[in-house]
Amino acid sequence: MSTVLVKGARPYGEGDPVDLLVRDGVIVAIASSVAAADAEVIDAGGLVALPGFVDLHTHLREPGREDTETIETGSRAAALGGYTAVFAMANTDPVADNAVIVEHVWRRGREVGLVDVHPVGAVTVGLKGEKLAELGTMANSAAQVRLFSDDGLCVADPLIMRRALEYTRALDVVVAQHAEEPRLTSGAQAHEGELAARLGLAGWPAVAEESIVARDCLLALHVGARLHVCHVSTEGTAEVLRWAKSRGTRVSAEVTPHHLLLDDERLRTYDPVNKVNPPLRTAADARALRAALAEGVLDCVATDHAPHAAQDKDCEWSAARPGMLGLQTALPIVVHTLVNPGLLDWRGVARVMSERPAEIARLPDQGRPIAVGEPATLTLVDPVGRWTVRGAELASIAANTPYEGMELPGTVVATLLRGKVTARDGKATA
Ligand code: DOR
Ligand code: ZN
Numbered sequence: 001m002s003t004v005l006v007k008g009a010r011p012y013g014e015g016d017p018v019d020l021l022v023r024d025g026v027i028v029a030i031a032s033s034v035a036a037a038d039a040e041v042i043d044a045g046g047l048v049a050l051p052g053f054v055d056l057h058t059h060l061r062e063p064g065r066e067d068t069e070t071i072e073t074g075s076r077a078a079a080l081g082g083y084t085a086v087f088a089m090a091n092t093d094p095v096a097d098n099a100v101i102v103e104h105v106w107r108r109g110r111e112v113g114l115v116d117v118h119p120v121g122a123v124t125v126g127l128k129g130e131k132l133a134e135l136g137t138m139a140n141s142a143a144q145v146r147l148f149s150d151d152g153l154c155v156a157d158p159l160i161m162r163r164a165l166e167y168t169r170a171l172d173v174v175v176a177q178h179a180e181e182p183r184l185t186s187g188a189q190a191h192e193g194e195l196a197a198r199l200g201l202a203g204w205p206a207v208a209e210e211s212i213v214a215r216d217c218l219l220a221l222h223v224g225a226r227l228h229v230c231h232v233s234t235e236g237t238a239e240v241l242r243w244a245k246s247r248g249t250r251v252s253a254e255v256t257p258h259h260l261l262l263d264d265e266r267l268r269t270y271d272p273v274n275k276v277n278p279p280l281r282t283a284a285d286a287r288a289l290r291a292a293l294a295e296g297v298l299d300c301v302a303t304d305h306a307p308h309a310a311q312d313k314d315c316e317w318s319a320a321r322p323g324m325l326g327l328q329t330a331l332p333i334v335v336h337t338l339v340n341p342g343l344l345d346w347r348g349v350a351r352v353m354s355e356r357p358a359e360i361a362r363l364p365d366q367g368r369p370i371a372v373g374e375p376a377t378l379t380l381v382d383p384v385g386r387w388t389v390r391g392a393e394l395a396s397i398a399a400n401t402p403y404e405g406m407e408l409p410g411t412v413v414a415t416l417l418r419g420k421v422t423a424r425d426g427k428a429t430a
Pocket of ligand 1: 059091151152153178275276277278304306307321322323324
Protein backbone atom coordinates (compact mmCIF):
# COMPACT_ATOMS: atom_id res chain seq x y z
CA MET A 1 0.00 0.00 0.00
CA SER A 2 1.44 3.35 -0.98
CA THR A 3 -0.32 6.67 -0.67
CA VAL A 4 0.73 9.93 -2.29
CA LEU A 5 -1.04 13.27 -1.88
CA VAL A 6 -0.36 15.88 -4.55
CA LYS A 7 -1.46 19.18 -3.03
CA GLY A 8 -2.64 22.21 -4.95
CA ALA A 9 -1.89 21.36 -8.60
CA ARG A 10 -3.89 22.60 -11.56
CA PRO A 11 -4.65 19.71 -13.97
CA TYR A 12 -3.94 20.89 -17.55
CA GLY A 13 -3.32 24.36 -16.10
CA GLU A 14 -7.09 24.88 -15.91
CA GLY A 15 -9.48 25.83 -13.09
CA ASP A 16 -8.75 26.12 -9.40
CA PRO A 17 -5.96 24.16 -7.68
CA VAL A 18 -6.95 20.70 -6.44
CA ASP A 19 -5.51 17.93 -4.31
CA LEU A 20 -5.01 14.52 -5.93
CA LEU A 21 -4.98 11.46 -3.69
CA VAL A 22 -3.18 8.43 -5.08
CA ARG A 23 -3.49 4.97 -3.59
CA ASP A 24 -1.66 1.95 -5.02
CA GLY A 25 -0.94 3.76 -8.24
CA VAL A 26 -4.48 4.95 -8.94
CA ILE A 27 -6.04 8.41 -8.51
CA VAL A 28 -8.78 7.81 -5.92
CA ALA A 29 -9.86 11.39 -5.13
CA ILE A 30 -9.66 14.84 -6.68
CA ALA A 31 -11.05 17.69 -4.56
CA SER A 32 -10.26 21.20 -3.39
CA SER A 33 -8.93 19.78 -0.14
CA VAL A 34 -8.10 16.16 0.64
CA ALA A 35 -6.57 14.90 3.89
CA ALA A 36 -4.62 11.64 4.27
CA ALA A 37 -2.53 11.10 7.39
CA ASP A 38 -0.45 8.28 5.94
CA ALA A 39 0.46 9.93 2.65
CA GLU A 40 3.74 11.08 1.13
CA VAL A 41 2.88 14.73 0.40
CA ILE A 42 4.03 16.59 -2.71
CA ASP A 43 3.47 20.34 -2.40
CA ALA A 44 2.33 21.23 -5.91
CA GLY A 45 1.18 24.80 -5.29
CA GLY A 46 1.52 26.79 -8.55
CA LEU A 47 2.26 23.65 -10.57
CA VAL A 48 0.49 22.29 -13.63
CA ALA A 49 -0.38 18.57 -13.60
CA LEU A 50 -0.12 16.80 -16.94
CA PRO A 51 -0.33 13.15 -17.99
CA GLY A 52 3.20 11.65 -18.03
CA PHE A 53 5.07 12.27 -21.26
CA VAL A 54 5.59 9.52 -23.86
CA ASP A 55 8.62 9.66 -26.17
CA LEU A 56 8.28 7.67 -29.37
CA HIS A 57 11.92 8.22 -30.32
CA THR A 58 14.78 7.69 -27.85
CA HIS A 59 18.25 6.25 -28.41
CA LEU A 60 19.32 4.47 -25.22
CA ARG A 61 22.48 2.91 -26.75
CA GLU A 62 22.27 -0.35 -24.78
CA PRO A 63 23.45 -2.84 -25.91
CA GLY A 64 26.70 -1.72 -27.51
CA ARG A 65 27.49 1.88 -26.61
CA GLU A 66 27.12 1.88 -22.84
CA ASP A 67 29.94 4.44 -22.78
CA THR A 68 27.39 7.05 -24.01
CA GLU A 69 24.10 5.95 -22.38
CA THR A 70 22.58 2.94 -20.69
CA ILE A 71 18.99 1.94 -20.10
CA GLU A 72 19.51 3.10 -16.51
CA THR A 73 21.02 6.53 -17.23
CA GLY A 74 18.59 7.12 -20.09
CA SER A 75 15.69 6.18 -17.79
CA ARG A 76 16.92 8.76 -15.26
CA ALA A 77 17.09 11.43 -17.95
CA ALA A 78 13.60 10.47 -19.07
CA ALA A 79 12.07 10.62 -15.58
CA LEU A 80 13.75 13.98 -14.95
CA GLY A 81 12.35 15.24 -18.24
CA GLY A 82 8.81 14.28 -17.18
CA TYR A 83 8.62 11.09 -19.25
CA THR A 84 6.84 7.96 -18.07
CA ALA A 85 7.32 5.90 -21.24
CA VAL A 86 10.03 5.89 -23.90
CA PHE A 87 10.55 3.92 -27.09
CA ALA A 88 14.14 2.72 -27.37
CA MET A 89 15.32 2.80 -30.97
CA ALA A 90 16.63 -0.35 -32.63
CA ASN A 91 19.98 0.91 -33.96
CA THR A 92 21.95 -0.64 -31.10
CA ASP A 93 24.90 -3.03 -31.43
CA PRO A 94 23.76 -5.74 -31.90
CA VAL A 95 20.68 -4.37 -33.68
CA ALA A 96 17.30 -4.97 -32.00
CA ASP A 97 16.03 -7.06 -34.91
CA ASN A 98 15.05 -10.17 -32.96
CA ALA A 99 13.12 -11.28 -29.88
CA VAL A 100 16.24 -11.87 -27.74
CA ILE A 101 17.43 -8.26 -27.95
CA VAL A 102 14.01 -6.61 -27.60
CA GLU A 103 13.23 -8.79 -24.58
CA HIS A 104 16.58 -7.86 -23.03
CA VAL A 105 15.87 -4.13 -23.43
CA TRP A 106 12.34 -4.52 -22.11
CA ARG A 107 13.49 -6.53 -19.07
CA ARG A 108 16.31 -4.14 -18.23
CA GLY A 109 13.84 -1.24 -18.40
CA ARG A 110 11.57 -3.03 -15.95
CA GLU A 111 14.46 -3.70 -13.56
CA VAL A 112 15.42 -0.02 -13.54
CA GLY A 113 11.73 0.82 -13.05
CA LEU A 114 11.86 4.59 -13.65
CA VAL A 115 9.98 4.69 -16.93
CA ASP A 116 8.26 2.15 -19.16
CA VAL A 117 10.94 1.22 -21.72
CA HIS A 118 9.38 -0.11 -24.92
CA PRO A 119 11.88 -1.52 -27.39
CA VAL A 120 11.45 -0.56 -31.03
CA GLY A 121 12.12 -3.48 -33.36
CA ALA A 122 14.13 -3.09 -36.56
CA VAL A 123 12.13 -3.35 -39.80
CA THR A 124 14.95 -5.11 -41.66
CA VAL A 125 17.64 -7.55 -40.55
CA GLY A 126 20.67 -5.63 -39.31
CA LEU A 127 19.09 -2.35 -40.54
CA LYS A 128 20.43 -3.33 -43.95
CA GLY A 129 17.18 -2.57 -45.79
CA GLU A 130 17.26 -5.89 -47.64
CA LYS A 131 15.27 -8.50 -45.76
CA LEU A 132 12.36 -8.04 -43.35
CA ALA A 133 13.14 -8.85 -39.72
CA GLU A 134 10.82 -11.22 -37.84
CA LEU A 135 8.24 -8.58 -37.00
CA GLY A 136 5.62 -11.05 -35.78
CA THR A 137 8.02 -12.80 -33.41
CA MET A 138 9.00 -9.46 -31.86
CA ALA A 139 5.39 -8.27 -31.67
CA ASN A 140 4.37 -11.49 -29.91
CA SER A 141 7.40 -11.64 -27.61
CA ALA A 142 7.26 -10.66 -23.94
CA ALA A 143 8.35 -7.16 -25.03
CA GLN A 144 5.19 -6.80 -27.18
CA VAL A 145 6.88 -4.61 -29.77
CA ARG A 146 4.44 -2.04 -31.14
CA LEU A 147 6.74 0.18 -33.18
CA PHE A 148 9.19 -0.89 -35.87
CA SER A 149 11.89 1.34 -37.32
CA ASP A 150 15.27 1.23 -39.06
CA ASP A 151 15.82 4.74 -37.67
CA GLY A 152 19.19 6.19 -38.43
CA LEU A 153 18.58 4.69 -41.84
CA CYS A 154 15.61 4.81 -44.22
CA VAL A 155 13.68 1.77 -45.43
CA ALA A 156 14.46 2.99 -48.93
CA ASP A 157 13.42 0.04 -51.12
CA PRO A 158 9.74 0.59 -52.00
CA LEU A 159 8.99 -3.13 -52.19
CA ILE A 160 10.50 -3.82 -48.74
CA MET A 161 8.50 -0.86 -47.39
CA ARG A 162 5.31 -2.19 -48.97
CA ARG A 163 5.86 -5.64 -47.43
CA ALA A 164 6.63 -4.05 -44.04
CA LEU A 165 3.35 -2.12 -44.22
CA GLU A 166 1.44 -5.29 -45.14
CA TYR A 167 2.88 -7.21 -42.18
CA THR A 168 2.42 -4.37 -39.71
CA ARG A 169 -1.18 -3.88 -40.82
CA ALA A 170 -1.88 -7.56 -40.13
CA LEU A 171 -0.19 -7.31 -36.71
CA ASP A 172 -1.82 -3.93 -35.91
CA VAL A 173 1.54 -2.36 -35.19
CA VAL A 174 3.21 0.58 -36.93
CA VAL A 175 6.30 1.36 -39.00
CA ALA A 176 8.11 4.55 -37.99
CA GLN A 177 10.03 5.72 -41.03
CA HIS A 178 13.26 7.73 -40.98
CA ALA A 179 12.50 9.47 -44.29
CA GLU A 180 15.71 10.01 -46.23
CA GLU A 181 16.19 8.99 -49.87
CA PRO A 182 19.80 7.80 -49.59
CA ARG A 183 20.58 8.45 -53.25
CA LEU A 184 19.93 12.15 -52.61
CA THR A 185 21.92 12.44 -49.36
CA SER A 186 25.13 10.61 -50.16
CA GLY A 187 27.89 12.43 -48.24
CA ALA A 188 25.44 15.05 -46.95
CA GLN A 189 26.61 17.18 -44.02
CA ALA A 190 24.01 19.94 -43.60
CA HIS A 191 20.73 21.34 -44.94
CA GLU A 192 21.15 22.01 -48.67
CA GLY A 193 20.90 25.75 -49.00
CA GLU A 194 22.84 28.94 -49.35
CA LEU A 195 24.66 28.62 -46.04
CA ALA A 196 25.91 25.05 -46.59
CA ALA A 197 27.06 26.03 -50.07
CA ARG A 198 29.01 28.99 -48.73
CA LEU A 199 30.59 26.88 -46.00
CA GLY A 200 31.46 24.14 -48.48
CA LEU A 201 29.36 21.44 -46.80
CA ALA A 202 27.63 18.83 -48.96
CA GLY A 203 23.87 19.42 -48.90
CA TRP A 204 21.00 17.26 -47.54
CA PRO A 205 18.09 18.53 -49.63
CA ALA A 206 14.56 18.86 -48.24
CA VAL A 207 13.27 16.82 -51.17
CA ALA A 208 15.15 13.74 -49.91
CA GLU A 209 12.76 13.71 -46.95
CA GLU A 210 9.64 14.94 -48.72
CA SER A 211 9.81 12.42 -51.58
CA ILE A 212 10.01 9.46 -49.18
CA VAL A 213 7.15 10.80 -47.03
CA ALA A 214 5.00 11.27 -50.15
CA ARG A 215 5.83 7.77 -51.40
CA ASP A 216 5.19 6.14 -48.03
CA CYS A 217 1.87 7.96 -47.55
CA LEU A 218 0.76 6.65 -50.94
CA LEU A 219 1.96 3.14 -50.06
CA ALA A 220 0.21 3.23 -46.67
CA LEU A 221 -3.02 4.38 -48.32
CA HIS A 222 -2.72 1.65 -50.96
CA VAL A 223 -2.06 -1.08 -48.37
CA GLY A 224 -4.48 0.33 -45.78
CA ALA A 225 -1.72 0.34 -43.17
CA ARG A 226 -0.78 2.86 -40.54
CA LEU A 227 2.46 4.83 -40.98
CA HIS A 228 4.40 7.00 -38.55
CA VAL A 229 6.89 9.58 -39.84
CA CYS A 230 9.92 10.28 -37.64
CA HIS A 231 11.43 13.73 -37.04
CA VAL A 232 9.69 15.85 -39.70
CA SER A 233 12.08 18.67 -40.55
CA THR A 234 10.69 20.67 -43.47
CA GLU A 235 7.68 22.80 -44.32
CA GLY A 236 7.24 20.73 -47.48
CA THR A 237 6.88 17.51 -45.46
CA ALA A 238 4.16 19.15 -43.36
CA GLU A 239 2.36 20.09 -46.61
CA VAL A 240 2.62 16.49 -47.89
CA LEU A 241 1.21 15.23 -44.56
CA ARG A 242 -1.66 17.71 -44.68
CA TRP A 243 -2.56 16.46 -48.14
CA ALA A 244 -2.19 12.77 -47.17
CA LYS A 245 -4.36 13.19 -44.08
CA SER A 246 -7.03 15.00 -46.12
CA ARG A 247 -7.11 11.92 -48.37
CA GLY A 248 -7.69 9.59 -45.41
CA THR A 249 -4.18 8.18 -45.07
CA ARG A 250 -3.59 6.61 -41.65
CA VAL A 251 -0.43 8.61 -41.06
CA SER A 252 0.97 10.23 -37.91
CA ALA A 253 4.08 12.33 -37.55
CA GLU A 254 6.49 13.61 -34.93
CA VAL A 255 8.69 16.69 -34.71
CA THR A 256 11.74 17.11 -32.47
CA PRO A 257 12.30 20.00 -30.07
CA HIS A 258 15.48 20.94 -31.96
CA HIS A 259 13.67 21.26 -35.28
CA LEU A 260 11.08 23.48 -33.57
CA LEU A 261 13.69 25.86 -32.16
CA LEU A 262 17.00 25.72 -34.01
CA ASP A 263 17.89 26.47 -37.62
CA ASP A 264 20.80 26.26 -40.03
CA GLU A 265 22.22 29.57 -38.81
CA ARG A 266 23.84 27.31 -36.19
CA LEU A 267 26.15 26.07 -38.96
CA ARG A 268 28.14 29.27 -38.58
CA THR A 269 29.44 27.97 -35.24
CA TYR A 270 31.11 25.00 -36.98
CA ASP A 271 30.35 23.21 -33.69
CA PRO A 272 29.34 19.59 -34.44
CA VAL A 273 27.02 19.64 -31.41
CA ASN A 274 24.63 21.15 -33.98
CA LYS A 275 25.04 18.25 -36.42
CA VAL A 276 21.92 16.10 -36.51
CA ASN A 277 20.02 13.96 -38.96
CA PRO A 278 17.79 15.23 -40.51
CA PRO A 279 19.76 18.46 -40.36
CA LEU A 280 18.64 21.74 -38.85
CA ARG A 281 16.63 23.47 -41.58
CA THR A 282 15.79 27.12 -42.20
CA ALA A 283 14.10 29.48 -39.75
CA ALA A 284 11.06 29.45 -42.08
CA ASP A 285 10.90 25.64 -41.81
CA ALA A 286 11.04 25.81 -38.00
CA ARG A 287 8.24 28.40 -37.98
CA ALA A 288 6.10 26.21 -40.27
CA LEU A 289 6.73 23.15 -38.05
CA ARG A 290 5.57 25.05 -34.95
CA ALA A 291 2.37 26.08 -36.74
CA ALA A 292 1.80 22.54 -38.09
CA LEU A 293 2.19 21.04 -34.60
CA ALA A 294 -0.22 23.57 -33.09
CA GLU A 295 -2.72 22.81 -35.87
CA GLY A 296 -2.43 19.02 -35.53
CA VAL A 297 -0.93 18.32 -38.97
CA LEU A 298 2.04 17.10 -36.92
CA ASP A 299 0.79 14.85 -34.13
CA CYS A 300 3.41 14.90 -31.43
CA VAL A 301 6.82 15.88 -30.13
CA ALA A 302 9.50 13.17 -29.99
CA THR A 303 13.01 13.86 -28.74
CA ASP A 304 15.32 11.80 -31.01
CA HIS A 305 17.49 11.83 -27.87
CA ALA A 306 20.84 10.77 -29.37
CA PRO A 307 23.76 10.57 -26.92
CA HIS A 308 27.25 10.55 -28.44
CA ALA A 309 30.71 10.23 -26.88
CA ALA A 310 32.88 13.35 -26.71
CA GLN A 311 35.35 11.93 -29.22
CA ASP A 312 32.52 11.48 -31.74
CA LYS A 313 31.35 15.11 -31.35
CA ASP A 314 34.47 17.13 -30.49
CA CYS A 315 36.04 16.60 -33.89
CA GLU A 316 35.81 18.10 -37.35
CA TRP A 317 32.25 18.56 -38.66
CA SER A 318 32.40 15.90 -41.38
CA ALA A 319 33.68 13.22 -38.97
CA ALA A 320 31.17 13.98 -36.18
CA ARG A 321 28.18 11.73 -35.58
CA PRO A 322 24.73 13.26 -35.96
CA GLY A 323 22.48 13.64 -32.94
CA MET A 324 21.83 15.60 -29.75
CA LEU A 325 20.50 14.95 -26.26
CA GLY A 326 16.80 15.71 -25.82
CA LEU A 327 15.01 14.04 -22.91
CA GLN A 328 15.63 16.64 -20.20
CA THR A 329 15.21 19.69 -22.43
CA ALA A 330 12.12 18.70 -24.44
CA LEU A 331 9.46 20.28 -22.23
CA PRO A 332 11.36 23.56 -21.76
CA ILE A 333 11.80 23.88 -25.53
CA VAL A 334 8.08 23.23 -26.06
CA VAL A 335 7.25 25.86 -23.44
CA HIS A 336 9.67 28.31 -25.03
CA THR A 337 8.61 27.77 -28.66
CA LEU A 338 4.87 27.07 -28.31
CA VAL A 339 3.36 27.77 -24.88
CA ASN A 340 4.91 31.16 -24.14
CA PRO A 341 4.23 32.53 -27.66
CA GLY A 342 0.57 31.44 -27.31
CA LEU A 343 0.57 28.70 -29.98
CA LEU A 344 -0.30 25.92 -27.51
CA ASP A 345 -2.01 25.81 -24.12
CA TRP A 346 -1.31 23.14 -21.48
CA ARG A 347 -4.10 20.94 -22.90
CA GLY A 348 -2.18 21.11 -26.13
CA VAL A 349 1.06 20.15 -24.38
CA ALA A 350 -0.72 17.11 -22.90
CA ARG A 351 -1.90 16.23 -26.41
CA VAL A 352 1.48 16.46 -28.18
CA MET A 353 3.72 15.13 -25.39
CA SER A 354 1.49 12.39 -23.95
CA GLU A 355 -1.94 11.59 -25.40
CA ARG A 356 -1.13 11.39 -29.12
CA PRO A 357 2.11 9.42 -28.74
CA ALA A 358 0.34 6.97 -26.40
CA GLU A 359 -2.43 6.55 -28.99
CA ILE A 360 0.01 6.09 -31.88
CA ALA A 361 1.82 3.32 -29.98
CA ARG A 362 -1.44 1.94 -28.55
CA LEU A 363 -0.30 2.14 -24.94
CA PRO A 364 -3.41 1.48 -22.87
CA ASP A 365 -2.24 3.03 -19.59
CA GLN A 366 -0.30 6.10 -20.72
CA GLY A 367 -1.69 9.43 -21.89
CA ARG A 368 -4.78 8.83 -19.77
CA PRO A 369 -7.04 11.61 -18.46
CA ILE A 370 -6.29 13.05 -15.03
CA ALA A 371 -9.40 11.65 -13.36
CA VAL A 372 -10.53 9.42 -10.51
CA GLY A 373 -9.97 5.75 -11.33
CA GLU A 374 -7.11 6.49 -13.75
CA PRO A 375 -3.45 5.55 -13.23
CA ALA A 376 -1.42 8.22 -11.41
CA THR A 377 1.08 8.56 -14.26
CA LEU A 378 1.73 12.27 -14.06
CA THR A 379 4.18 15.07 -14.63
CA LEU A 380 4.14 18.15 -12.39
CA VAL A 381 5.47 21.24 -14.14
CA ASP A 382 6.42 24.65 -12.78
CA PRO A 383 5.28 26.92 -15.63
CA VAL A 384 7.31 29.89 -14.44
CA GLY A 385 10.37 27.94 -13.27
CA ARG A 386 13.58 28.57 -15.19
CA TRP A 387 16.86 26.68 -15.37
CA THR A 388 20.15 26.97 -17.17
CA VAL A 389 21.19 23.93 -19.19
CA ARG A 390 24.56 22.40 -18.35
CA GLY A 391 25.42 19.29 -20.33
CA ALA A 392 27.69 17.97 -17.60
CA GLU A 393 24.82 18.10 -15.10
CA LEU A 394 22.35 16.12 -17.22
CA ALA A 395 21.66 12.50 -16.22
CA SER A 396 22.93 11.11 -19.52
CA ILE A 397 26.48 9.81 -19.71
CA ALA A 398 27.02 11.86 -22.87
CA ALA A 399 26.81 15.65 -22.68
CA ASN A 400 26.04 16.67 -26.30
CA THR A 401 23.34 19.25 -25.73
CA PRO A 402 22.98 22.12 -28.21
CA TYR A 403 21.36 24.22 -25.43
CA GLU A 404 24.48 24.56 -23.25
CA GLY A 405 24.26 27.73 -21.14
CA MET A 406 20.75 28.63 -22.34
CA GLU A 407 18.21 29.64 -19.72
CA LEU A 408 14.95 27.86 -20.50
CA PRO A 409 11.45 28.20 -19.06
CA GLY A 410 9.28 25.40 -17.61
CA THR A 411 10.75 22.96 -15.12
CA VAL A 412 9.67 19.40 -14.30
CA VAL A 413 9.24 19.30 -10.51
CA ALA A 414 8.06 15.70 -10.15
CA THR A 415 7.19 12.66 -12.23
CA LEU A 416 4.94 9.81 -11.09
CA LEU A 417 4.69 6.42 -12.77
CA ARG A 418 1.59 4.54 -11.57
CA GLY A 419 1.85 6.34 -8.23
CA LYS A 420 5.59 5.81 -7.79
CA VAL A 421 7.58 9.04 -7.60
CA THR A 422 10.32 8.57 -10.23
CA ALA A 423 11.73 12.11 -10.18
CA ARG A 424 11.44 14.93 -7.70
CA ASP A 425 13.20 18.29 -7.42
CA GLY A 426 15.83 17.38 -9.99
CA LYS A 427 16.61 13.90 -8.66
CA ALA A 428 15.55 10.61 -10.21
CA THR A 429 14.21 8.44 -7.40
CA ALA A 430 14.05 4.68 -7.51
O1 DOR B 1 20.73 12.60 -35.55
C1 DOR B 1 20.42 11.42 -35.52
N1 DOR B 1 21.00 10.57 -34.65
N2 DOR B 1 19.52 10.96 -36.39
C2 DOR B 1 19.28 9.65 -36.53
O2 DOR B 1 18.48 9.30 -37.35
C3 DOR B 1 20.00 8.65 -35.72
C4 DOR B 1 20.51 9.24 -34.47
C5 DOR B 1 21.53 8.40 -33.78
O3 DOR B 1 21.34 7.19 -33.65
O4 DOR B 1 22.53 8.96 -33.31
ZN1 ZN C 1 16.20 9.20 -37.51
